[in-house]
Amino acid sequence: MNGKNYYSRRFFLKTSGALAALAAIPATVKSFYMDAKRLIIPPRQKQPLIVKVNKQTHKLDVDTRTTLLDLLREDLHLTGTKKGCDHGQCGACTVHVNGERVLSCLTLAATLPGKEVTTIEGLADGDQLHPMQAAFLECDGFQCGYCTPGQIMSAVACVKEGHTKSVAEIKEFMSGNLCRCGAYNGIVASIQKVAK
Amino acid sequence: MGLFNTKNKAAGKPDGRVEGIAKVTGAGKYAAEYKVDNMCHAVFAGSTIAAGTIKSIYLDNAKQVEGVLDIITHLNKPAVPGFASETKLKETRFGLPLFHTDKVYFRNQPVAMVVADTLENATYAASLIEFTYQEDTPTVDFKKAHPSVPLKMQGKERGSLDAWSNAPQVVDQQYDIAAEVHNPMEMHATIAHWTADDKLVLYDKTQGVVNVQRTIAKIFEIPQENIEVFSEFVGGGFGSGLRVWTNGVGAVMAAKAVKRPVKLMLTRSQMFSLTGYRPAAWQRVKLGADNDGKFLGIHHQGKNGTSVFEPFQEGITSITRMVYNFDNLKAEQSIVPLNLGTPTWMRGPGDCTGAFAVECAIDELSYQLNMDPVALRLKNFAITHDPENKKPYSSNFIDECITKGAEMIDWKQRKQQPGALTEGDWKIGYGVAVGMWGAGRGNASAGITMEKDGTMTVKTAMTDIGTGTGTAMQNMTHTFTGMPKDKIKIALGHSTLPTAGSQGGSTGLSSISGAVSAVCDALKKQLADYAAAINPAYKDAKPADVLLSATGVSLKTDKNEFVSLADIWQKNNLTDISVKASSGPGAERQQYAFCCSTAHFVKVRVNTKTGKVKVERAICVADGGTIVNEKPAANQISGAIVGGIGMALMEEIHADEKLGNLVGNDLAGYHFAVNADAPIIEVAFINKPDPYVNPSGAKGLGEVGIIGCAPAIANAIYNATGKRLRDLPITPDKVLV
Numbered sequence: 001m002n003g004k005n006y007y008s009r010r011f012f013l014k015t016s017g018a019l020a021a022l023a024a025i026p027a028t029v030k031s032f033y034m035d036a037k038r039l040i041i042p043p044r045q046k047q048p049l050i051v052k053v054n055k056q057t058h059k060l061d062v063d064t065r066t067t068l069l070d071l072l073r074e075d076l077h078l079t080g081t082k083k084g085c086d087h088g089q090c091g092a093c094t095v096h097v098n099g100e101r102v103l104s105c106l107t108l109a110a111t112l113p114g115k116e117v118t119t120i121e122g123l124a125d126g127d128q129l130h131p132m133q134a135a136f137l138e139c140d141g142f143q144c145g146y147c148t149p150g151q152i153m154s155a156v157a158c159v160k161e162g163h164t165k166s167v168a169e170i171k172e173f174m175s176g177n178l179c180r181c182g183a184y185n186g187i188v189a190s191i192q193k194v195a196k
Numbered sequence: 197m198g199l200f201n202t203k204n205k206a207a208g209k210p211d212g213r214v215e216g217i218a219k220v221t222g223a224g225k226y227a228a229e230y231k232v233d234n235m236c237h238a239v240f241a242g243s244t245i246a247a248g249t250i251k252s253i254y255l256d257n258a259k260q261v262e263g264v265l266d267i268i269t270h271l272n273k274p275a276v277p278g279f280a281s282e283t284k285l286k287e288t289r290f291g292l293p294l295f296h297t298d299k300v301y302f303r304n305q306p307v308a309m310v311v312a313d314t315l316e317n318a319t320y321a322a323s324l325i326e327f328t329y330q331e332d333t334p335t336v337d338f339k340k341a342h343p344s345v346p347l348k349m350q351g352k353e354r355g356s357l358d359a360w361s362n363a364p365q366v367v368d369q370q371y372d373i374a375a376e377v378h379n380p381m382e383m384h385a386t387i388a389h390w391t392a393d394d395k396l397v398l399y400d401k402t403q404g405v406v407n408v409q410r411t412i413a414k415i416f417e418i419p420q421e422n423i424e425v426f427s428e429f430v431g432g433g434f435g436s437g438l439r440v441w442t443n444g445v446g447a448v449m450a451a452k453a454v455k456r457p458v459k460l461m462l463t464r465s466q467m468f469s470l471t472g473y474r475p476a477a478w479q480r481v482k483l484g485a486d487n488d489g490k491f492l493g494i495h496h497q498g499k500n501g502t503s504v505f506e507p508f509q510e511g512i513t514s515i516t517r518m519v520y521n522f523d524n525l526k527a528e529q530s531i532v533p534l535n536l537g538t539p540t541w542m543r544g545p546g547d548c549t550g551a552f553a554v555e556c557a558i559d560e561l562s563y564q565l566n567m568d569p570v571a572l573r574l575k576n577f578a579i580t581h582d583p584e585n586k587k588p589y590s591s592n593f594i595d596e597c598i599t600k601g602a603e604m605i606d607w608k609q610r611k612q613q614p615g616a617l618t619e620g621d622w623k624i625g626y627g628v629a630v631g632m633w634g635a636g637r638g639n640a641s642a643g644i645t646m647e648k649d650g651t652m653t654v655k656t657a658m659t660d661i662g663t664g665t666g667t668a669m670q671n672m673t674h675t676f677t678g679m680p681k682d683k684i685k686i687a688l689g690h691s692t693l694p695t696a697g698s699q700g701g702s703t704g705l706s707s708i709s710g711a712v713s714a715v716c717d718a719l720k721k722q723l724a725d726y727a728a729a730i731n732p733a734y735k736d737a738k739p740a741d742v743l744l745s746a747t748g749v750s751l752k753t754d755k756n757e758f759v760s761l762a763d764i765w766q767k768n769n770l771t772d773i774s775v776k777a778s779s780g781p782g783a784e785r786q787q788y789a790f791c792c793s794t795a796h797f798v799k800v801r802v803n804t805k806t807g808k809v810k811v812e813r814a815i816c817v818a819d820g821g822t823i824v825n826e827k828p829a830a831n832q833i834s835g836a837i838v839g840g841i842g843m844a845l846m847e848e849i850h851a852d853e854k855l856g857n858l859v860g861n862d863l864a865g866y867h868f869a870v871n872a873d874a875p876i877i878e879v880a881f882i883n884k885p886d887p888y889v890n891p892s893g894a895k896g897l898g899e900v901g902i903i904g905c906a907p908a909i910a911n912a913i914y915n916a917t918g919k920r921l922r923d924l925p926i927t928p929d930k931v932l933v
Contacts (some may be wrong), residue, residue: 080222114876144662146431
């Protein structure tokens with residue numbers, strides 16, 4: 001994504017200046033000019049993608065730069081998955097890919113063909129909340145709720161991974177999910193409740 | 197337990213907050229998550245210098261990026277009326293004339309904005325914009341800059357310095373705190389949609405929709421009522437949502453320029469520069485006492501950083517005037533302009549900073565006197581009267597807080613001799629400190645719409661940033677009317693709802709409780725009037741005598757006089773009932789002083805080889821009047837302690853002195869407490885109603901939980917190691933030196 005290319009800019013300015021003088025001339029020169037531009041600023045590339053999200057198959061044409069997080073939020077309008085840093089540092093965007101917890105902001109959508117994604121929206125069984133969702137509700141495992149979907153997706157995986165033998169172990173394995181409200185008491189209690 | 201702690205579990209659903217299901221299922225919509233047709237994306241390009249003037253801008257490369265709709269800079273911006281002159285800018289109170297100046301005041305200041313069809317294209321194009329500058333030398337180091345800034349008197353001097361110049365016991369020390377960033381988990385974001393030339397819809401992350409309306413109306417010179425603001429779910433604030441920032445103004449400008457709805461979400465690194473922070477502070481506290489530990493006087497000096505384009509002064513010395521009896525008190529403050537963004541209120545603003553110095557100085561005095569720091573505080577608390585204005589406190593249980601906290605942590609395990617408790621490489625220590633915050637209350641309105649089946653929707657424009665306002669409103673409505681909770685719905689965070697101030701300064705619940713009480717009375721009065729058409733016993737019935745149930749109304753008399761809602765609706769030919777009421781502080785504010793308070797107790801382990809500090813136990817006992825919502829209230833306090841642990845041990849922004857950029861401005865570089873950094877925090881409440889603060893008897897808890905937490909940790913580290921560390925955060929390097 002970083003395009004700080006001084007050589008290219010000078011090259012572009014020079015060529016564009018020279019080409020301007022040739023203005024209305026041959027189509028081949030014009031096409032050369034267009035090619036030169038493209039060398040500097042690559043056009044957007046799209047790639048077809050078939051991906052299963054929450055048991056529903058989507059056929060999409062995705063920008064190769066699009067992350068799974070932005071695909072979910074911007075293209076599929078599944079906004080339950082949150083953007084908290086976009087750098088894999090906060091855990092708010094945690095989803096399950098093939099049943100394992102994954103940071104969707106560090107996952108390019110283009111890497112997903114054939115994979116199965118579960119987001120917070122796909123966790124409940126209709127109106128029946130997943131036990132972890134119910135536990136977060138009862139233990140007040142959140143305040144503002146923004147990190148909550150990521151916490152819950154991680155918590156489900158944490159239980160599945162078996163990292164719930166002690167408060168210290170839960171805390172350790174949930175430390176990739178930041179909560180600025182500091183609702184850690186309730187988060188730990190929720191996981192203990194489900195792990196029982 | 198609390199007055200409102202009435203369990204009423206709806207069948208099959210777990211008991212939780214009113215908005216809980218929306219939060220655990222991901223259905224709740226935060227600012228950037230609304231679906232708006234034809235929406236495009238705006239991304240800021242930030243300055244790469246911290247001080248100077250923009251000389252030239254190269255947009256050619258960025259313009260070639262596919263999907264770019266517009267690039268806005270100070271050279272081509274659509275003129276914003278509120279930024280047309282210095283005078284107008286002052287009136288907007290916005291501070292930064294976004295894209296209306298060639299001046300650069302701080303690094304990462306937005307100097308261009310790309311609007312494009314997709315986020316990817318906008319981000320890429322923004323990275324291709326190039327600037328040349330005339331660079332000035334920035335000033336970013338607070339510690340180097342503050343000594344040359346003189347202090348000014350802050351408030352009235354009480355007594356005199358001379359009166360205690362011969363005090364037998366004196367502590368005179370200096371304390372430093374690094375700047376901290378709010379960093380709510382949701383980054384600030386706005387979707388702006390011009391629905392007509394002078395009509396605007398905003399989906400904004402804010403702690404106050406009315407403040408957004410007012411500010412944007414001033415800046416763009418359109419009527420306030422033409423701006424509709426949605427802020428139904430807010431991903432944390434801690435003060436950063438009390439102002440409108442560049443993302444709001446930028447999105448509105450961009451939407452006007454491209455004539456399409458525009459979404460602008462800041463990046464995490466932009467959050468460090470563009471949405472305020474708790475400024476770095478320096479303090480000096482000189483504290484005098486007699487040999488029995490009675491305080492004789494205090495001289496408190498404080499300075500805090502601000503930006504070069506906007507003055508921001510923290511109320512660093514305010515807390516010195518509230519907690520203890522000082523017959524002699526002098527306070528001085530000043531601000532230090534730096535080439536950084538403007539700081540703003542952050543959880544427990546001012547008091548949190550001031551308490552660090554004062555509570556550490558008192559701890560130092562206790563060791564000097566060889567006196568238990570709990571006993572020393574108990575000896576000097578101002579319990580009955582506010583020592584500043586001499587008004588009686590309407591309620592103040594800070595003494596009960598500290599006594600209860602000492603019991604909970606088993607304070608007698610603490611050794612008065614520092615460094616006396618050791619386990620292998622670990623030294624163990626105990627610390628205490630207290631916090632206090634004025635229990636404020638503002639004006640607020642609320643409305644209720646009631647339907648024939650008894651469903652009531654209680655509404656206010658106030659936001660709920662995670663404090664549990666909505667749940668508290670439901671609890672209060674249930675208590676005030678008798679209506680079962682599952683019939684009470686809550687609507688919040690939308691500017692067309694009955695107006696209310698921002699959720700900040702711990703005034704949210706206090707303000708809204710008055711409004712909810714008033715609107716419940718209005719509803720009962722209205723229902724009684726309608727019922728009187730059926731049963732004359734309701735004629736002139738007082739709201740206090742009327743009781744609601746899911747099916748009807750009754751009177752608190754022997755005869756009950758039940759009238760069904762169905763009959764009321766039929767007899768009066770109703771579709772629904774809508775009432776609205778407002779409430780605010782009154783004469784009680786002239787008669788009484790109001791405060792909420794906390795006592796913090798911590799047990800720490802300090803590793804003598806690595807310098808690591810582990811908070812093993814953290815206890816907070818709080819006086820927040822009546823506890824309306826026990827679980828969310830305890831959550832508020834324990835969350836504040838997590839914030840306090842961060843403040844004490846890890847949080848700091850560091851600016852590179854030469855380049856003026858912030859170092860580590862992301863969530864990997866900036867550490868706040870993760871789950872493993874905090875113990876299970878133990879919270880207890882005094883839970884006694886305040887008789888005058890508002891109809892619910894509840895005092896706000898948002899700020900007071902963090903005030904006093906950091907000094908309690910610093911004091912515990914001293915007790916563990918014998919090292920007095922007066923420079924926050926106390927990172928391992930400082931522990932080991």
